[in-house]
Each structure stands twice: as structure tokens, then as C-alpha cells.
Amino acid sequence: MSKLIRVDMNTREIRVEDLANNKAYGGFGGRGLTSMIVSREVPPTCHPLSEKNKLVIASGLLSGTTAANSGRLSVGAKSPLTGGIKESNVGGSGAFKLARLGVRGIVVEGQAEPGKLYCLVVNKDGASLEAADEYKGLKNYDLVEKLREKYGEKVGTVSIGPAGEMKLSAASVAVSDTKGRPTRHAGRGGMGAVMGCKGLKAVVIDDAGAPKMEYKDADAFKAAAAKLRKALQAHDVTKPDGGLAVFGTNVLVNVINEAGGFPTRNFSDGRFEGADKISGETMHDIIKERGGNTTHAGCTTCIIQCSNIYHDKDKNYVTSALEYETIWANGANCGIDDLDAIAQIDRLCDEYGLDTIETGCAIGVAMAGGVKEFGDAEGAIELVHEMGKGSPLGRILGNGASVTGQAFGVANVPVVKRQGLPAYDPRAVKGQGVTYATTPMGGDHTAGYAVATNIMKVGGYVDPLKPDGQVELSRNLQIATAALDSAGLCVFIAFAILDIPEGLEAIPEMLNARYGLNMNLDDVTEHGKAILKAEREFNAGAGFTRLDDRLPDFFKEEALEPHGVVFDVPDEELDELHDF
């Protein structure tokens, strides 16, 4: 049985629905489920912090199975950051445990009485809402420790820190990793603020005693899962001694810097003179020297192992899952080349429950506005503490790059749909620029990761510096990604399935074997399209037009060094992206 748990925070009533009988939602998981529910049930013009908004937490269609890298969790709502629909995708152990309990999704509705906090406990017996006022103001690590003390060491957690309680638009939803630490975050779009305004401090997932996972055809599933696993283990990017496993996602610092698309000091340069000091290669050596772990699976069922464990100079644990985007946002984008400082910022963001990308973007804009000097690592750390404290300065930054730009009178604010842009300058990685501009998610890199084909030459090659072919590339990736996000699969499997046909085939085969379906690759594509269409419709209802599918003018007007390029994909082509 695939269950949908509805939690009414007004009445504290919980209802469980069977998704098998639900024609609208039954075929969807992960982002598919969050986006279908939000687009059907949330009035698009409602205030994101009003009780009409709904927070949806969903495991993927393949979550809970033995499929490699199937442990992604989707958190969706109307975003307080963008004002549009949002799905924020996260790893860790949550999706796996929820799916093991037969739970495809949790819909959090209404709002608790102001000031009251609750914890939702999901286990083999069902779900219950427990008072959680004692956890008020707790940071994520402390919170999770207390939850594990109370509910057992093996529970998974989905939680918010102080930022979510304060309803900051950059507030994340933390998900515990395979070691039980709150290091994986549904960072983007302020999902933590929506959770906070509902009065939900945490979801505890106890999958002890969960029934055995059911497969319509267990053997076929096993065979299909093996095909995917084989592809992942064969591809250069994802194999056990590949770039992601050895250097983590941070392998990209040198790659993107070399490509001249490494946004530096608030997107004013394409190369960072301090790149070497924060690169994956340097980080690898530091981690090894200090007894951390360079090759770590942060997400249940992950075989790529891009995560890591980072220690300080005294060999004490600082943080885990220190990723490229985080290192870029709070490194090069702020002119900071001190990896220990960046690791500390990552830990603070995990503690306070903040999106590391939006945080770094906001700090970069604040630096452009003269709040701190570019390169001031101590200053940046201070600013993150301000965010966690909820001081007025922290509330500016904690509401993202767009508000920060307005507060400090900065004109060059790198956002789309008010969401801070990630770690690839759209002028030098134009396919990525198309994704930023056109995804319903706002400035987002994973929604259509054109870097793969623009830079890493995976799935073919489209010259990153030229406008030609970028729209088609981004369109195909956006559709495929929506489908992967519904399946609960990690976006990194895209590298393998773009290049290795057997890996790609495994996707519908696994879905068919799990649920007794008869999908082919075209059906998977249609599945992705249906999700994108629902998201676009919601955004149209919220007032978005083709003019929201644009980069800020400065990307079109101010050339980026070293290539001297502007973003020159024509608006008319951007408008065609969603013609499918």
C-alpha cells in the first residue's frame, strides 16, 4: 500500500489515504507527488505563509527499494522565496524509511496555534502528532540528538532549525543522513519557512518493524536494478574511483573555474584566483590528512558516494556533505578561499537550517553592497550567525539575495524568480542559464543540469559559450529530471544513463517491476512533461509570465571574463522551452 498521510495542524487530526485508489496522485512520487498536490490543492495566489499553503513531503516511486541512489526525498509547497511552486530535493535516509513504511507522502495542512510546535512521528503503527515546545529554538544537531534519545538511534528525521521557526525564506528542511546527522537539506525556496509557519518542528520516521518491500515482479526488479548499478559503476563520473567518489561534487571547482564559468565575487568574474585553495583536489588532501572521509554515502542506497566528512585542524568532526555548490556560494562568490571557514559556514547552515546556496548568494550581494569586504571569511561567518539569531541583519540575509539586494541598494542581484543562482555563470555555461531562466523552480541548477553536456560532454556536447542548441538541451534535461525526481532517483545517475543505454532502460523496467506497470521510455518522458506542465500552470496562476523566465538584465549586458561573453540565448527561444 502507498499511503498519503494528511496532517491538519489546525485540528491536529491525521488522515491516511490510499494512493492506489487516487487517480490524480497515484502514479506519482517525489516531486511528481508534491507538485501535483500543490498545484491542485494550494490556491496559487495565497500567501506562502498563510494556512492555505500546504507542505508536502514525498518519497520517490522507487524509494525504499534496492535500486541504487533511489533515496531522494521531495519537499514541496508554494515558495515564500519565489512566490511560485517549489520542490526542493534532498537525500539522506528519510525517503527510504518513509517508503519502507509504505508512506509515499505527507501533506501538512493548516497551521498550529502561533508559538506552538509539534513533532510528527511516523512508524509501523501509523502517525501521531506530539507536542514539541521543548525543542523551540533548537539547532538541528541538538534537536536531532534529542529526537534520537527519545525515539531511538535508528530513526530518520526531517526537521527545521531556528531559521525555519523564524520563517526566513532561505530556511531549509534538514534530513538526517545515513549516520543520523542532519546534514542533508532540502535547501531551496524556503521550505523550512513553510514547515515553520505550520508549527511542525520535526518529522520522526521510525521504520523498525516495517513490512518487507513488495515488488510485483521481484526478479525483474533485481535484474533492472542491476543494470542501473552496472551503468553507474561503469561511467567515468559515477564509478567507484570516479571524480564524484574521490573528490566529491567539489571536483567541479577546477572544472568550472577552468571553463571560465565559476561565478566570483557576486557574479562579477568567471574565474577565482583562489580556486586552487578550495578545489576538490585540495579538499581531498585536507580530509585525508585529518582523518575525515572523502568517499561517503550520505543517502541510503547511494553507490556513488559523493558525500564526505570534513574535520578541523584538530581532527574533530565539523560537517558532512560539504558540496560544490556550498563551497562555491560561500567561497568564490564571496571572494573567500579558506576551506575551513567555508566548512564552518556549511555546519552553521545545517545547524540553523539554511540553504547554503541562498546564504552564499545573499552574503555575496551584501558584500557588493558594502556590508563586509569580499574575502572576509570571519565576516561571512558572523553574517551566518546573524541569520541564525534572527537579528535584523540576519533577517535581511535570511530572506535571500533578492531582499538583500533591495536592502542594500545593489542593482546586480543574481536571481531568477527571486531565487539566488547557483555555481555556474549563465554567460559561460549557457545551457545552465536556460535552465535558470525557464525552470518553474526559479534559479536552480538541478532542474536541468546542462553542465553535464556543456562542460563534461556527457550525453553529447553543446558548446557552453554559444547560444545554439541550449534550449533543446535544457528542455530535454528538465523533462528527464522531473521524471527522475518523481522516481526518487538521484540526479547524478543522469551522467550514467545519458551515456549508457542499459542504465536508461533500467528506469522504466524498475518501475514496471515494482508496480506491475507497462511503461516504456516515452512514458517516462510523458511523466516528466506532466509534472512540468502542472508546475507551470501553478506558476501562471500565481502571476508568472514569460517575463519571469528571464535572467536579470545585467547578464545580457555586462560581459564576463575571461571569455568576454554575455548571455545571448534569444528571449524568443526561451519562450519555446515549454512548447512540448
Added chain:
Amino acid sequence: MSKLIRVDMNTREIRVEDLANNKAYGGFGGRGLTSMIVSREVPPTCHPLSEKNKLVIASGLLSGTTAANSGRLSVGAKSPLTGGIKESNVGGSGAFKLARLGVRGIVVEGQAEPGKLYCLVVNKDGASLEAADEYKGLKNYDLVEKLREKYGEKVGTVSIGPAGEMKLSAASVAVSDTKGRPTRHAGRGGMGAVMGCKGLKAVVIDDAGAPKMEYKDADAFKAAAAKLRKALQAHDVTKPDGGLAVFGTNVLVNVINEAGGFPTRNFSDGRFEGADKISGETMHDIIKERGGNTTHAGCTTCIIQCSNIYHDKDKNYVTSALEYETIWANGANCGIDDLDAIAQIDRLCDEYGLDTIETGCAIGVAMAGGVKEFGDAEGAIELVHEMGKGSPLGRILGNGASVTGQAFGVANVPVVKRQGLPAYDPRAVKGQGVTYATTPMGGDHTAGYAVATNIMKVGGYVDPLKPDGQVELSRNLQIATAALDSAGLCVFIAFAILDIPEGLEAIPEMLNARYGLNMNLDDVTEHGKAILKAEREFNAGAGFTRLDDRLPDFFKEEALEPHGVVFDVPDEELDELHDF
């Protein structure tokens, strides 16, 4: 000759154009001229603080003449607050003096080097740009005193305070009144921020030695002007012993409170228990007792004299032009019933260069978010000081109600197009609600002042509590107002011309006599329509849709006491407002 002065802040070059030869702009003044220039010359997607934005300052078509109440000045640009086109309308002496010098408009283009400030001096010999770094950070009263010391006691000034220099979205442009004090403000939409980001601290207008005003038919003008004057002196609202002259605009406190449309404590109630303490009647007695002035002409050529001079308990000058909107915003809307405190806030807003409406709206939202208690007058004063200092808290508030709501996680934020709503609850004065929703200016009361017909029964009567007829009412008022704003006439003449046909006829007659035209009333209406259309087109180009022509959902869902009404003008009707 009607001149357009173009000032390029990049090169500090000044060009003068003759508007007589300009087909696109020649027939427009005031808001007509600002909106035509902005809509044609400013890229609608540009960042409002980028050098592509232009600040336009324009006198009206009838400014400089002997026409009563023809001294309104328009300040226009792309708004940093709304992201759309903006005209902010202000009295004082600026329009008259500019027009006397033959200057219909000033277009400020480009941006000075960051940190540099300039003063534009306009006199009978032309215009020049002078370094003004010495005035950096000066508040408006000090600034104007220094400017008058340097340029003479009789000059008019247009200036920004610290808020404009800091580019806050609630920053106003101050215009000196008939006594030379910077008490009249183009408050709405952050025109002060645009002036600040261009590096223009002040415009000094010295009309000494200006040529005699030219009329194509001086006698006809005299006769027409007399008709308007007579109508103003006859109408109950505008006559010498009428409500506006005796109690100022603040006569409205009791009227609107009685009507149950007096927004109280961030639009959560329609009546304020402290109304009597801040009413026009109470203020009149206080002013009289302390030797102030209840019947004062703040604007050159004004015969209505709605302005006042407010003294403190020790009979010392505090502020002038203490208006209804200011008293409401920083009074009832913040739960404050202390008129002396409100007068102090008004003075501080004039000093720092802040829109009193946006300021009060932001403080009301901040109070709803727990920053201060409702009713805390000292707290509110503190908050205005924070804005003037540009502390982080001040930068939140100084960027308006919308940013403040986001910063403090407040869902009920009374804004349209991100601009704070003025002093009439749209649920109980529904015609006003239609104007808020549909004017291209964002939540604005003067753009179509339906209060006249809804509450004061001027120009007929449309029941304020019912949706019927409100769209037609607002449409007609919006068109007429655009035309009046182009003429440089005060919106308060509307009371007289709506009820007295001779007053209305005087408008085209004065235009014809001044310029040798042959306009009739239909032509005046077409003139208004042309302006609104240009503004709508700009906003469409900036990404606005019909969904931006809406009130926040809470006005439609949460009933307002005492009448228990919601805003129920159908969306479809709102969408028809601009069908003309």
C-alpha cells in the same frame, strides 16, 4: 517655450530640448510627461537602481499660471518598490517655479560615480550641475537651509534625505513648500531611491528674473481660471470655511472611522478606539491652542489651504502638512493615538526623506510581526530613527511593508504591487479597493479617489459596502485623475469639478487659452486614457499581468468589522477596468 532638460549623470552633460517640437511629449505635462518618457525610454525589465532607469521631474501643463491649485509636481521613474512605472505627485513650490522658468521637465539619466553627489541648479540662465559632496548624509531641513544660504532664500528645492542616498524603496523626494521648508514629499514608490542612485542630492530652482508667463489668450485664461476658483470657493469640501480648510485632510479621521473603513492595527479592524484623539477636530484645537496654523497653503497657487503648521506643547514648530494619510498610517494603523508622537514621526519622515504611508504600513506590519507592540508610540519613533540611520532593521522597514512582512514572517501584508495601502480599508470602501488593485501605480489612493463618491457623496453616490458600480466609478476617476495630474492640478479640485459643471469646463478652457488649443472635455478624457495606457504598457513589459491587479487574498477572506465585509468585487470586473 516649454523646455525639457536632460541631465546625464555619467558625463555630467546637460542638454535642453524644446518640447514644442516634440510630438511624443509636447502635449503632456506632470504625470503625463513622466509616464510618457519612462514608458518610451526606460527598458521595463531594467533594475530600477541601474543606470538605465531615468528619473523625470515634471511640472504640469497649467503650472506657473494663475490657475488655482496648479502647483503639483510629478516625479516619475521605474519604481524600486513596485517594479512598475511610477508617478509620485507632490505640491510645494517646485512646479510653479520650474514652469515660470519655462521648464516642463527634467530627465535625470545615467549614474554619477558611486559616492559622488551633485546638485542641479536651474535658473533663468539655464541649468548646471554642481558638486554636492558636502551635503552627504544631510537631512532635508538642514540641507534646505544650507541650499538657501548658498542660493538665496527664495529658491525652491527638490531634494533627498539619507533614505534616498541609501536607496531605500520607501525613500521620498522632498519639495520645499511656500515657506521654503521641505515638507511636501513625492512619497510613494521610492522615487528618492532612484534620485539617490543617480547621485543627485538636490535640484535648486531659482526663478528670479523669470520671464512673464505667456498665454495665447490671456483674457480667456483669466476668465476660465476665475470659473475654477469660483467652483472651489463654492463647494462644501473646498470652500474657505469648508472641511479641508478648517480641519485639513485630517477631517477624514472621523469620517472614515465612522464609515468603518479606518484601517486599524495593520488592517485588522475598521474602527479605531483612539480615533477621537487623532481626529481633525482634535488636531484643530491643539494647533489653535499652541499657536500653529490650521489653514495653510503649502503649495503655490493653492486656495483650498488644507495644509497646517503643527507646534509642540512648548509652541515650537514641529512639522507642516500633517496629513490624514500620515496620521492614519502612523496612528490607527499602528494602534497609536498620540498626535504629538505622530507629528514627530511626520517630521522625522520629512527629515530622512521617507514616505509616511509606506513607513506607517511597514511599522504596522512589523508590529504584527512582534517587533514592537501595537500602540507603542515611542517604539514607532525609534523605528523611524532606525530607518534614517540605515541600520539593518531600518533597511528592512525602509524597503516597505512587503519586505518587512517577509523579514518577520507576517502573512497579512496590506500591499498591491508591493506598495503599502493607504488609509481606507478596501473591504469597507470598495471603490477605493478597486483603485488600489488596478491602478498602474500600485496600492495608491489618489490615482482614483473613490472615497469622494463612496463616502462623501461627491459626484453622486456608490454604496461603499457593495461591489456594484465600483469598477466604473474607479475607471472614470482614474482617467480623470491622470488628466488632472498631467495638468498639474491638485486632486482636491475633483470635489468641486465633479459637482459643479462650470469648474469642470474650466479645465479645457484654461489649457486652450494657455496653449492655443481647441480641446473639449472629451479630449481631456482621451488625454487621461493615453497616459493610463502608456503606464499599463510599461507594466506589462515589466511582467505585470491581471494577477497583479488584485488585492492580497486576506481582504477577500477575512471579514472586516464593524460591517463584517470582505472585498467582493469580482476579479472579472477588475479585469475590465482598463477596457476603454
